[in-house]
Amino acid sequence: MDYTAGKPVDSRVAETMLPYMTAFDGNPSSVHSFGQEAKQVLEEARVKVAQLINAEKKESIIFTSGATESNNMAIKGFAYRNKDRGTRIISSNIEHMSVMNPAKYLLTRGFEVTFLPVDHEGLVNLESLERELTDETILASIMHANGEIGTIQPIKEISQIVHRKKAMFHVDATATAGQIPVDVQADGIDLLTISSNDMYGPKGMGALYLKQGVRVEPLIHGGGQEQGLRSGTENLPSIIGFGKAAELAKAEMQTENERLIKLRDGFINGLVGAVPYSYLNGHPTKRLPNNVAVRYSFIEGESMLLSLDMMGVAASSGSACTAKTLEPSHVLIATGLKHEEAHGSLLFTLGKQNTEEEVAYVIGLMPGIVKRLRAMSPLTPKELKE
Amino acid sequence: MYTEKVMEHFRNPHNMGEIPNADGVGTVGNPVCGDMMTIYIKVKDGHIEDIKFKTFGCGAAVATSSMVTDLAKGKTLEEAMKITRGDVADELGGLPPIKMHCSNLAADALHVAIDDYYKKQEEMKK
Numbered sequence: 083m084d085y086t087a088g089k090p091v092d093s094r095v096a097e098t099m100l101p102y103m104t105a106f107d108g109n110p111s112s113v114h115s116f117g118q119e120a121k122q123v124l125e126e127a128r129v130k131v132a133q134l135i136n137a138e139k140k141e142s143i144i145f146t147s148g149a150t151e152s153n154n155m156a157i158k159g160f161a162y163r164n165k166d167r168g169t170r171i172i173s174s175n176i177e178h179m180s181v182m183n184p185a186k187y188l189l190t191r192g193f194e195v196t197f198l199p200v201d202h203e204g205l206v207n208l209e210s211l212e213r214e215l216t217d218e219t220i221l222a223s224i225m226h227a228n229g230e231i232g233t234i235q236p237i238k239e240i241s242q243i244v245h246r247k248k249a250m251f252h253v254d255a256t257a258t259a260g261q262i263p264v265d266v267q268a269d270g271i272d273l274l275t276i277s278s279n280d281m282y283g284p285k286g287m288g289a290l291y292l293k294q295g296v297r298v299e300p301l302i303h304g305g306g307q308e309q310g311l312r313s314g315t316e317n318l319p320s321i322i323g324f325g326k327a328a329e330l331a332k333a334e335m336q337t338e339n340e341r342l343i344k345l346r347d348g349f350i351n352g353l354v355g356a357v358p359y360s361y362l363n364g365h366p367t368k369r370l371p372n373n374v375a376v377r378y379s380f381i382e383g384e385s386m387l388l389s390l391d392m393m394g395v396a397a398s399s400g401s402a403c404t405a406k407t408l409e410p411s412h413v414l415i416a417t418g419l420k421h422e423e424a425h426g427s428l429l430f431t432l433g434k435q436n437t438e439e440e441v442a443y444v445i446g447l448m449p450g451i452v453k454r455l456r457a458m459s460p461l462t463p464k465e466l467k468e
Numbered sequence: 469m470y471t472e473k474v475m476e477h478f479r480n481p482h483n484m485g486e487i488p489n490a491d492g493v494g495t496v497g498n499p500v501c502g503d504m505m506t507i508y509i510k511v512k513d514g515h516i517e518d519i520k521f522k523t524f525g526c527g528a529a530v531a532t533s534s535m536v537t538d539l540a541k542g543k544t545l546e547e548a549m550k551i552t553r554g555d556v557a558d559e560l561g562g563l564p565p566i567k568m569h570c571s572n573l574a575a576d577a578l579h580v581a582i583d584d585y586y587k588k589q590e591e592m593k594k
Contacts, residue, residue: 382502384526388470388478410502422499458484458530460506460522461499 127325
């Protein structure tokens, strides 16, 4: 139940990729017929990704090596190309590191970056967005939803505020494209990051949507593939897999989400209802269908993960003890949690293969795990010990 | 990530709990960092007769606490003072490098508990 960390490639996706990994070796840039066939399937995949997010045309889709590259291109590529119009950029405190760190890097290159605060449920403060937007602001980058707390931002509303000040709007849709509806035209999005693996496509693959007229500087120069914006011979098998994953996601999203939301809400109620001093992280309703993020007082996340692992359950935590940096998750801290509260966080992310039985199994395990760890903890108040 | 020995102590920690009216108590770390442990000792004839721990933290924090109680039990106070963080990690078959500093606090907690015992003895003499 750790689908955010990595999803299996859908077998139907893998099937479409296989011939292009073994038998077929056309290069879309070649003139001969193998090359032309490669070009054709490449463009078919581009259409499928474009349709998933309702892009106005397929040329708006630039294939990249994944969400991290797309975010880098959207932040640094846009800033470099548009610095004559202004040097202010706005983002939020709960962005993924692949948005945060490029934005922080730009601070060393003469740009000003503001990271907006969020409320306890993880929603970006729209008043501070309005306040921070100036005539110098060229770009606002706000994620559609956060995979750690599940909160979905009101992106259409944000877009309207951003556009009133004539800035461009980038959305990191890693956690949403292919999971919940994303419509770049209806939502008013200028740049959008899409991840392939997050919709059961191959890893190391993603795309950046660029609305017509939005200019970015390429980060990778070379042979001029992807309209000169992302050079390098196209990763054809992965692009084809990505296209298939996008097609499947679009077709199956609604049914799958109805299933997941039922599973999710039962899971949350089963966890938070069973043990005192347990809480939901993130927003109760504006929430990703697969996201179950909770926290328990007086105990630490890694020891919960080890306990679950012993019972065959994979999950994740925002505790410092599970991080390379030894810092608790910046997302949890941004929602106002104290460090010791963030350490007690536990994240389950559901996917296609999770069932009601599995959820019931974990709901049944948690009270015992929490009880054992609380019995060990010097922080546990006396009334809980009996 | 962890050795089998660490997991063994995490699954079935030795000497977990509190000692009411302990002769010495030592607490190190704090919940903000993610690791905090308390060691309780009962001393008889200069030996650690009983020892228990309470720990908030990761798998390594629990396992090092459990291991230090094993190492210290029955030892003289002088011997127990010589148990180092390195000894605890070695006995567990090693710890991930990142855990060596943040979670390997059990020996420190033991030393604080022994100091606390000496301090209490001094006060009783007064």
